[in-house]
Amino acid sequence: MRVSALIPKYPEPETYVGRTHYCPGCGHATLHKILGEVIDELGIRKKVILVEPVGCSVLALRYLKVDGIQGPHGRAPAIATAVKRLKPEKIVLTYQGDGDLAAIGTNEILHAANRGELFSVIFVNNAVYGMTGGQMAPTTLIGQKSTTTPTGRMIEYAGYPLRICELLNTLDAPVYLERVSLYDVEQIARARAALKKAITNQIEKKGFSLVEVLSNCPTNWKMTPEESWRFVKEEMTKIFPLGIFRDR
Amino acid sequence: MSKLYMKGNEAIVEGALRAGLEGFFSYPITPASEIIETFASKYFADREREKRGEKPLYPKFRVFMQMESELASINAVMGGASIGCRVMTASSSPGISLKQEGISYIAACELPCVIVNIMRGGPGLGSIQPEQGDYFQAVKGGGHGDYRLIVLAPNSVQEMAEHTMLLFNLTNKYRNPGMLLADGYLGQMKESLEFPEVPIEEYEKPWAAGNMELDGEQHTIEFLFLTPEPMVEAKKRLLEKYKTIEANEVRYETYKVDDAKIIVTAFGTPSRVAKAAVDLAREKGIKVGLVRPITLWPFPYKIYTNLTSNQVDRVLVVELSFGQFVEDVRLGVEGRAEVRLFPKFGGIVPTEEEVLEKIMELV
Ligand SMILES: Cc1ncc(C[n+]2csc(CCOP(=O)(O)OP(=O)(O)O)c2C)c(N)n1
Ligand code: SF4
Numbered sequence: 001m002r003v004s005a006l007i008p009k010y011p012e013p014e015t016y017v018g019r020t021h022y023c024p025g026c027g028h029a030t031l032h033k034i035l036g037e038v039i040d041e042l043g044i045r046k047k048v049i050l051v052e053p054v055g056c057s058v059l060a061l062r063y064l065k066v067d068g069i070q071g072p073h074g075r076a077p078a079i080a081t082a083v084k085r086l087k088p089e090k091i092v093l094t095y096q097g098d099g100d101l102a103a104i105g106t107n108e109i110l111h112a113a114n115r116g117e118l119f120s121v122i123f124v125n126n127a128v129y130g131m132t133g134g135q136m137a138p139t140t141l142i143g144q145k146s147t148t149t150p151t152g153r154m155i156e157y158a159g160y161p162l163r164i165c166e167l168l169n170t171l172d173a174p175v176y177l178e179r180v181s182l183y184d185v186e187q188i189a190r191a192r193a194a195l196k197k198a199i200t201n202q203i204e205k206k207g208f209s210l211v212e213v214l215s216n217c218p219t220n221w222k223m224t225p226e227e228s229w230r231f232v233k234e235e236m237t238k239i240f241p242l243g244i245f246r247d248r
Numbered sequence: 249m250s251k252l253y254m255k256g257n258e259a260i261v262e263g264a265l266r267a268g269l270e271g272f273f274s275y276p277i278t279p280a281s282e283i284i285e286t287f288a289s290k291y292f293a294d295r296e297r298e299k300r301g302e303k304p305l306y307p308k309f310r311v312f313m314q315m316e317s318e319l320a321s322i323n324a325v326m327g328g329a330s331i332g333c334r335v336m337t338a339s340s341s342p343g344i345s346l347k348q349e350g351i352s353y354i355a356a357c358e359l360p361c362v363i364v365n366i367m368r369g370g371p372g373l374g375s376i377q378p379e380q381g382d383y384f385q386a387v388k389g390g391g392h393g394d395y396r397l398i399v400l401a402p403n404s405v406q407e408m409a410e411h412t413m414l415l416f417n418l419t420n421k422y423r424n425p426g427m428l429l430a431d432g433y434l435g436q437m438k439e440s441l442e443f444p445e446v447p448i449e450e451y452e453k454p455w456a457a458g459n460m461e462l463d464g465e466q467h468t469i470e471f472l473f474l475t476p477e478p479m480v481e482a483k484k485r486l487l488e489k490y491k492t493i494e495a496n497e498v499r500y501e502t503y504k505v506d507d508a509k510i511i512v513t514a515f516g517t518p519s520r521v522a523k524a525a526v527d528l529a530r531e532k533g534i535k536v537g538l539v540r541p542i543t544l545w546p547f548p549y550k551i552y553t554n555l556t557s558n559q560v561d562r563v564l565v566v567e568l569s570f571g572q573f574v575e576d577v578r579l580g581v582e583g584r585a586e587v588r589l590f591p592k593f594g595g596i597v598p599t600e601e602e603v604l605e606k607i608m609e610l611v
Contacts (some may be wrong), residue, residue: 075323082327113314
């Protein structure tokens with residue numbers, strides 16, 4: 001038998017076309033890839049409308065060949081609300097960073113979740129503002145340095161890291177809230193399964209689903225990719241515990 | 249044609265529904281709240297009809313939402329417009345300020361939609377009485393960057409309905425957001441109106457997000473450039489469009505201008521007072537006429553240029569603000585005539601006699 005016959009044949013990716021502009025080792029690229037795979041697997045590519053954030057992934061639609069909209073910083077949930085209600089047959093996704101979703105757009109995500117809007121949210125928590133050069137995010141850890149917390153985040157100045165899954169878990173409407181990460185192969189597989197579940201919930205018209213993905217920003221954290229994933233695993237998960245918060 | 253009797257705000261709703269509105273997204277504010285309330289009553293009455301197994305009166309009007317803020321409202325409008333639906337939002341001055349970021353994005357992405365501003369007193373929380381202090385905001389930008397809104401200025405309940413319908417046509421024709429700019433009086437005032445059969449123009453939207461299912465192509469609604477060259481190209485296209493609109497869509501009304509030496513000019517509610525004052529002055533044998541812009545952008549500069557190039561040597565501008573509209577009038581007049589401003593602000597509309605007095609001062 002030829003060795004090549006032993007190598008499983010993977011289908012050509014349709015949605016994810018790769019060659020991203022992200023920094024080496026950045027979680028956005030991995031997340032795009034598994035999101036693309038899930039979309040392919042569910043066979044929904046032509047039905048998807050993805051609302052991009054303003055943040056490093058503002059050009060997500062260059063790498064994910066689906067239809068979509070690039071709105072103002074933080075407003076993706078309002079855009080997605082109208083899209084899904086006007087065209088319920090579409091699969092509507094928002095992809096948002098922690099500045100986008102948990103700072104400037106907190107109102108929009110809270111109300112969309114509270115109304116139980118039938119779209120799915122992919123929320124990338126990398127504890128920093130990547131695109132604008134590493135300022136503090138609402139999710140920045142206590143003591144963590146950023147360009148606007150040069151001596152580390154202090155509670156008396158900036159309060160505590162904001163936990164979105166826990167916050168949304170106080171609402172009645174959401175059906176699925178899970179926090180996953182990408183720090184190793186097993187976590188990536190879990191994240192992939194979570195994405196699939198969130199989208200499947202939408203297909204089955206169950207309700208609002210959000211997957212929070214603990215990710216990294218090696219560039220602004222000033223770490224190597226390996227160090228950054230260790231930081232996610234050892235430090236971030238202490239404040240942002242992984243797991244399912246809601247599954248109805 | 250049936251005769252109806254209603255508030256200006258209600259007439260907007262009628263007009264929008266007749267124009268085939270599919271989604272309305274808004275947040276309450278005086279003096280615009282009747283718009284969201286009237287939409288709510290129509291929308292939920294239709295849902296009740298459906299529950300009873302009856303046909304809805306407005307089958308196209310599928311989505312009504314009271315959003316959590318004006319930010320959310322305008323962004324919902326952006327979402328609806330991005331997928332090619334006919335959508336609209338309505339508010340009053342402070343709420344319109346909040347929408348400006350979204351309006352700029354909508355203009356950049358060339359999305360047709362209708363935004364209604366029932367102006368109240370400003371700045372700040374101001375008052376709920378009518379003013380026209382949002383003129384600059386509506387006509388000169390308001391949000392960031394180079395862009396233009398098609399701005400219509402109705403002056404009657406009839407026109408509140410008619411212009412709403414017209415604005416759906418214009419915004420869809422040019423893929424551009426448009427604003428209906430009316431002062432609080434027009435929103436609150438009740439008058440009879442006859443429903444005009446403004447023909448509703450349908451335009452193909454092959455660019456809309458969500459069309460991948462139809463043509464297999466990716467459709468993205470975006471306006472972001474990493475290098476100058478493509479942005480220059482995109483902005484040139486926008487500019488060309490704005491020039492086309494300026495060339496084709498200027499609208500205004502003139503009244504008794506043929507032999508006029510003086511013209512009074514105003515938009516919205518003050519234009520009605522001005523018209524009455526013109527009649528009073530004519531009774532005294534004064535050769536005075538009225539120019540009323542209907543489109544505030546594109547602005548009818550030429551009519552001012554033409555009139556002041558001929559017989560007119562005095563222009564009286566009546567507006568409900570410190571004087572914003574007057575600046576465009578001056579651009580049209582270009583120094584050929586004396587331009588006198590009669591500003592009324594703080595929520596008071598001048599009387600015919602007051603305007604007449606100002607006309608007499610110019611004689
Ligand atoms: C209204 C507005 N304010 C600020 C900005 C600047 N800005 C762009 S992205 C961003 C934060 C991005 O951080 P995050 O959402 O965490 O995404 P990341 O880049 O880390 O993926 C900011 C503040 C903007 N584009 N618009
Ligand atoms: S700046 Fe950070 S979040 Fe942005 S691409 Fe680079 S590593 Fe990723």
